[in-house]
Amino acid sequence: MKYTIPAEEVMCSGHKACQGCGAALAMRYALKALGPRTIMTFPACCWSVIDGPFPYSAVGVPLFHTAFETAAVVASGIRAGLDARGEEDINVVAWAGDGGTFDIGIQALSGTTERNDNIIYVCYDNEAYMNTGVQRSSATPWGAVTSTTPARHFKQERKKDMMAILAAHSIPYTASASVAYPEDFVKKLNYAKSIKGTKFLHILASCPPGWRSAPELAVQLARLAVQTHVFPLYEIHEGRYFRMSMNPKKKPITEYLKPQGRFRHLTEEQVADMDRMVDERYEYLLEQAERSKPYFEDKKGN
Amino acid sequence: MSEEIKWTKESDMPLMAMSMGRMTVNKTGSWRNLRPVVDKDKCNKCGICWKFCPDVSIKMDAEDYPVVDLEYCKGCGICATECPKDAITMVKES
Numbered sequence: 209m210k211y212t213i214p215a216e217e218v219m220c221s222g223h224k225a226c227q228g229c230g231a232a233l234a235m236r237y238a239l240k241a242l243g244p245r246t247i248m249t250f251p252a253c254c255w256s257v258i259d260g261p262f263p264y265s266a267v268g269v270p271l272f273h274t275a276f277e278t279a280a281v282v283a284s285g286i287r288a289g290l291d292a293r294g295e296e297d298i299n300v301v302a303w304a305g306d307g308g309t310f311d312i313g314i315q316a317l318s319g320t321t322e323r324n325d326n327i328i329y330v331c332y333d334n335e336a337y338m339n340t341g342v343q344r345s346s347a348t349p350w351g352a353v354t355s356t357t358p359a360r361h362f363k364q365e366r367k368k369d370m371m372a373i374l375a376a377h378s379i380p381y382t383a384s385a386s387v388a389y390p391e392d393f394v395k396k397l398n399y400a401k402s403i404k405g406t407k408f409l410h411i412l413a414s415c416p417p418g419w420r421s422a423p424e425l426a427v428q429l430a431r432l433a434v435q436t437h438v439f440p441l442y443e444i445h446e447g448r449y450f451r452m453s454m455n456p457k458k459k460p461i462t463e464y465l466k467p468q469g470r471f472r473h474l475t476e477e478q479v480a481d482m483d484r485m486v487d488e489r490y491e492y493l494l495e496q497a498e499r500s501k502p503y504f505e506d507k508k509g510n
Numbered sequence: 511m512s513e514e515i516k517w518t519k520e521s522d523m524p525l526m527a528m529s530m531g532r533m534t535v536n537k538t539g540s541w542r543n544l545r546p547v548v549d550k551d552k553c554n555k556c557g558i559c560w561k562f563c564p565d566v567s568i569k570m571d572a573e574d575y576p577v578v579d580l581e582y583c584k585g586c587g588i589c590a591t592e593c594p595k596d597a598i599t600m601v602k603e604s
Binding site (some may be wrong): 211217224227229232260266409416423507 | 524525530581582586587592
C-alpha cells in the first residue's frame with residue numbers, strides 16, 4: 209500500500225483518550241512527522257491524562273509533565289540543555305491544550321517566542337477545558353455551551369485569535385492544522401522541523417464528550433470546520449505573510465453546528481450572526497493572503 | 511515492553527516518577543460497545559481507516575486489507591464513517 213503519511217507508529221495503543229478523540233489523533237500524526245528523536249513537554253491538559261499513569265507512557269518519546277503555565281519555558285530549558293550538549297538534531301515540542309496556551313500558558317509562550325527559542329509549540333485546541341469537565345476557555349467559540357456557560361448564558365465572547373497574537377511576535381512560522389487533513393498536518397510539521405526559531409501550530413482537535421457530538425463524527429466535524437470556514441487552514445510566515453493552505457467552497461454553517469449539542473440552543477438569527485462573524489474573519493484572511501502573494505512567489509515552493 | 515511492572519519492595523522503585531513501560535498494558539478493548547467488521551469484498555485497500563484511527567488499532571495485513579486489533583479498539587466508529595466504500599459496519603458487542 210502507498211502511504212500518504214509516514215507509516216511508522218511512535219505512539220502506541222492502550223492510551224486513555226475517549227472514543228473518537230481528536231487530540232490522540234493529532235499526537236499520532238505529530239509523532240509520525242517528528243519521529244522518535246523528539247522530547248515533549250506536557251502541561252496539565254487532556255494529554256497529561258491520556259499518556260497514562262506512572263510508570264507507563266503511551267507517546268513512545270521522552271516527555272516531561274510540567275506545571276500548567278510552563279510548557280513553553282520548560283521546552284526552552286530542554287532546548288538550551290540539548291544545545292549545550294551539542295545535540296541539535298532533537299526536536300523539542302511543547303504540547304499543550306487550549307487552556308494551557310490561550311489562557312494560562314500565554315505569558316510563558318510569549319516569553320519563549322520573544323527569545324525565539326528553537327522549539328515547536330503545538331496547541332491542540334478542543335475549545336474548552338475538556339479534561340476538568342468542559343469549562344469555558346478563551347478558545348471557546350461564540351455561542352457554545354460549556355459547563356460554566358450554560359445554554360441560557362451561552363458564551364458571548366469571540367474566540368481569541370491566537371495565531372494573530374503569535375504572529376505579532378514576528379515568529380518565523382505559525383500555522384493552523386486539522387486532524388481531518390493528515391497530509392497537510394504532516395507537511396506543516398515537517399516544515400516547522402526544518403527551520404530554526406519558535407514555531408507555533410494551532411490544531412483543531414474535535415472532542416466528542418465536550419462538543420456533545422457522536423464519536424464517529426469526530427473527523428467529519430473537524431473537516432466540516434474547515435469546509436464551513438469556521439476554522440480556516442492557513443500559515444503565517446515571518447509574522448507577516450499569510451498563505452491559505454486550502455480555500456474550499458463554503459458549506460452552510462449549519463452542517464457544522466447541527467451535529468454538536470453545544471450549539472443546539474442557537475436560534476436562526478444567532479446562527480446568522482455567527483455566520484457573519486465567520487465570514488468577516490475569512491475575508492480578512494483572504495485579503496492578507498492576496499497581499500502576501502509576491503513574498504511566496506519569490507520564495508518558490510516554500 | 512508491554513508487560514505489567516510490579517515492585518515487591520520500595521527500594522526497587524525509581525527515585526522519581528519516570529516512564530518505564532508502555533501503555534499497551536492497558537487493554538482498552540473492554541471499553542467497546544460497537545465492533546467494526548470489515549467486508550473484504552467492498553474494501554478497496556485505500557488505508558483511510560488506518561489513517562484516521564485514534565487508537566492505532568487498525569493494521570494493514572500482507573494483502574493490504576485492514577485488520578482491527580480488538581484488544582485495543584475502543585469502538586469509536588470513525589473508520590466506519592470515513593470509509594469511502596462503506597466496507598466497515600459497526601456491530602453491537604454481545
